[in-house]
Each structure stands twice: as C-alpha cells, then as structure tokens.
Amino acid sequence: MERIESIYYDTGGKCYLSFSGGKDSTVVLALIKMCQDIYTIPPNAIPAVFCNTGIELGATVEFVQWVKDNYYDNVQVIRPDPKHPFDWIIKNYGKPMKSKMKSEYLSRWHKRKDIKALNMLISADKKRAKLQIANKDMHMLHPDFGITATEKCCKYLKKQPFEKYGKDNGYLGYINGMRQEEGGARELNMLNRVTNGGSICTAYHKGMVNKMPIIDWTEKDVEDFIQEHHVPLSKAYTVYGLSRTGCFLCPYSRFLQQDLETLHTYEPLRYKAAMHWLKDVYIAQNVQLPFDKGYEKERVEKWNNEYSDMRYEMIKKYRPGKEDRYGQKSLF
DSSP: OHHHHHHHHHTTTOEEEEOOSSHHHHHHHHHHHHHHHTTSSOTTOSOEEEEOOSOBOHHHHHHHHHHHHHTOSOEEEEOOOTTSOHHHHHHHTOBOOSOHHHHHHHHHHHHHOOHHHHHHHHOOOGGGTTTOOOGGGGGGGSTTOOOOBOOHHHIIIIIHHHHHHHHHTTOOEEEOOOOGGGOHHHHHHHHHHHHTTOOSSEEEETTEEEEOTTTTOOHHHHHHHHHHHTOOOOHHHHTSOOSOOSBTTOTTOTTHHHHHHHHHHHOHHHHHHHHHHHHHHHHHTTOOOTTOHHHHHHHHHHIIIIIHHHHHHHHHHHSTTSOGGGSSOOOO
16 A cells, blocks of 8 residues: 555656556555545545457456446546557557567567577577477468567557556556566566666656556465455456456467357357457467367368478477477377
C-alpha cells in the first residue's frame, strides 16, 4: 500500500492504474481501495483504465463492466487507434510467435536478414536463453518459412493507447500489476533496474513514473491475498479455469494448447477468430488441438511435408551435431 501511496503523492495525484481485468491488476485495484478505506488517498482518485484492444476475452470485457458497476466507480475504457486494429498489424508487420522477445529478433531476421538477430537466436550462451530458438523451432529460421514475425501488437494495441491517454490527461505516472515471477521481459527489466542501482518497484519511461506495487509478489502471495480479502475475479478464472488472461489469441502463452481448448469451449466465436488470424502460427509452433480435427489435419500435413525438413536443414546449418535426433520426419 505504501508503494501506491508514494506514487499518488509524488505525482500530485496525477497517476492512473493500468487495469487489464486480470488477476494481478485486480489485486492492485483492491490495494488501491484499501488505501481509500483508511483515507490515505481520496475515494476514486486513481482511475482504473482498461484498454479494450478488440481482441479481449468476452469474459474480460464483462468483468471490467461489472467492476465499474459494482466495485470501483472510476473505471475508464480506452481503445487503440481505429486505423491500427489487429488485422492491420498483421497485414503490415507480421504475426506474433513464441514470445515477445523472440518475435522481435525473428522479425529482424525475417525482414532484413539481420545477422546480429540471427546470432542471438542461435546462440548457445546461457545468458541469452530467453532469446534462443529451441531446436524444435529452428524451422522458423528457414528462408521458405512463410510467416513474418512481429512484436508490434503490444505497441499499437496497448502501449500507444495508454501513452496517449496519459499525455492527453496530463498524467505523470501509472501503476500496474506487473510481477517479476512471470519472467520474460518483465524479469529482465527488473533485474537490469536493480543491477544498475534502481528500485525494484519503480521504473521511468518517456517522462512517466511506473510503480509496480506487487512486482516481488509470488503467485502464492497473490492467491493468499485474493482469498483473505475476497477479491472478485473474472469468470475467465472462476469458470473457464484459466491461469491468466490477456488477448484471447496470443501465441506467447506457456499454456497455449489449454488456452485454445478453453476458448473453443467457452467462447467459440473467438476461437474461430483466433484460427482465422493465427492458425498458421499455432501450426508453426506445433500446438496440438485434438478436439479440432480440421486443424489437426492441416498441422500434420504441414509438418510432414515442410516443417520437419526445414527444421533439420536449419539445425544442420546452425547447430551442427544436433541434427541427428531430427533426421527423421517427425511431428515432435
């Protein structure tokens, strides 16, 4: 709570909560309400700002509306620039795959044959493990791969709308529910801050202060807080059984197979949309969906006819000596 109070007073009240409708940002909203309950900040002083990217779960959109109607009055909804929706991004830049960091380096390789990017992707340096392409994904480096990667989704659908909102309203800072335990860029950024003498929970970006009050919380800390303080959650957690929420089609998820199966069960129209836009990415990532026979037929054919051979060629070229286990055409 002190972390929230500090940004509120350091910015003269000119701060907002980046509210995704997910578990972590809802916990932060509960902490804000607790500050209000003990009168350390005024009621509804910090707006909870939700960006409806156009590719949110229906459950998330419903929950955000419920929060506004029943839990916290000052919820505001913003949207990306209508000229730059998701389909515009994939037509002009490419498609997300594997992870945000890997998408960035794959994009540089796919578009410009950037050797530095390639070296990062094929490196054996353990310090670069989060950027390395696994042997099972080496076909993504093949010149005939056919899909161009990009990491631009977050930029156009989330970062820019929030930056515009902050600038238009004269805000000096924002709060979010980021946690280091989630790994990836979040963990790397936190480690870099601390290594360089910065704060574990405070960062600065484009003149804005970013406070992360639960950056050092574990998953157990979050769950214990939810139970102890009866924090409401989206039915994406309580009914669907998802472990995290976000853009419904995002291929960065560690549990992508389960996420797509859940989407197919509970929000079938969004499942169809996911397949319309990113089926080729799911196939390239070898996501197996036994409940979808048509998809599985395409996946098996693509791997038998193209990807297995591409992968073998790339491993032989860039990681010689590792190709033996991939000498046979294989789906795995």
